[in-house]
Amino acid sequence: MGFKSFAVGIIFRVILIVAVAYVGVFFFQKEQSFLQGIMFSIIVLVLTVNLISFVNTTNRKITRFLESIRYSDFSSSFTKDSKLGASFREMNMSFNEVIDAFKKTRAEKEEQMLFLQIMIQHINTGILSFDNDGKIGVINGAAKQLLQIPQFKDINDLGKLSIELLRNVLQLKPGGSFSIKINSDLHLNVQSASFKMEGHSWTLLSFQNIKSELQKNELEAWQNLTKVLRHEIMNSMTPIASLANSLGTILEEDVEEKDDGILVMQRDCFMDLSEGLETISKRSAGLVEFVNAYRDYTNIPQPVIRRFPVAEMFENICVLLKEELTKVEIKLIPKLQPRDLGILADPDLIQMILINLIKNAKEAMVLAKNRTIILSAGTDSQSIPYIQVIDHGEGIVPEAIERIFVPFYTTKKSGSGIGLAISRQIMHLHKGSLEAESVVGDKTVFTLRFG
Secondary structure (H helix, E strand, O other): OHHHHHHHHHHHHHHHHHHHHHHHHHHHHHHOOHHHHHHHHHHHHHHHHHHHHHHHHHHHHHHHHHHHHHOOOOOOOOOOOOOOOHHHHHHHHHHHHHHHHHHHHHHHHHHHHHHHHHHHHHOOOEEEEEEOOOEEEEEOHHHHHHHOOOOOOEHHHHHHOOHHHHHHHHHOOOOOEEEEEEEOOEEEEEEEEEEEEOOEEEEEEEEEEOHHHHHHHHHHHHHHHHHHHHHHHHHHHHHHHHHHHHHHHHHHHHEEEOOOOOEEEOHHHHHHHHHHHHHHHHHHHHHHHHHHHHHHHHOOOOOOOEEEEHHHHHHHHHHHHHHHHHHOOOEEEEEEOOOOOEEEEOHHHHHHHHHHHHHHHHHHOOOOOOOEEEEEEEEOOOOOEEEEEEEOOOOOOHHHOOHHHOOOOOOOOOOOOOHHHHHHHHHHHOOOEEEEEEEOOOEEEEEEEOO
């Protein structure tokens, strides 16, 4: 309504200017009086100035309103501005409603920001942000306590704590993470995220000291390993000790010494001694084999990382296992997308893992109707390369799906139970992962993920 009245005011003033000018011209031509011409010219000038002032008053009002929003200055008020009359009351009220809405929104944002700042300062995880120039934005108390860096203003100041930590942070991709041991009391796990604010790119880092958690996990690992070692050693040593005691009893009771010093024993006694010694020999050999398996698990070589084509490795594996799989009527099918996929890893160690997984798949498919093993490779939605071994064997029950990676645990009647444990350890050395999924009686999928 106010804007309609504003348009009427403009039209009225324009018509008035035109009318005065027309009358002035008429009288000037009729009377030929310069005085009347000057008088009407002054009237037209006054009306024109009034029109300009009328328009500029509105422009100034709108400009003041927009500048209030631009500079977040919401102290302006338009309710008492009545220079344009009652016709602009509705516009003034609308301006004030918008300003009140901005005031409310800003107050809510400030409350949220205050809440976030308080929360960030009170959480136990260290939080730090920096921009593309390395300038520190937000850093909470937990980060200051963990890093202990005085006058921390630039991300390069991380080098005061650890050059390796700074290098890893600068190379860390958004969404990535790494862990690093700084000293005996500080073992950091660092995670990264990126965001944009006010046209600038920022990196957000979170720091956690995982020393206590690592010690807890290490203790649990040693306890589990001790249980396994005790179990395996007792399984071998108990029957050996018992059998040795029985053989000693046989020698005491069934062996006779003649007057000339010759020892004589019955044939049954000899056979018992022979069988007992053979059993001791076998159990001792089994214990030696177990110790060797433990040594293999604890002496995994460091990977020699290089980029290699996956297609070439798949071809080598198919050639190596073709005869062995053909004997049991199993077909190995390689699938690769894209065909030129390359992986940054140790090809020999990765090939060893895949061969072990394929042999496990073969043993699980003794009664399977679908006699195919799929060797697949590709990249996921985050462009991370992966390799999968898929079989259609008996599957793995849910209770055992994680325990299969525990050293010396096995679901097979024979075997050391360290193959999968070594395979996962190799993937950890590659900073990757080895995971298993299984549907009993349908299929099992082992996935090697790199990065």
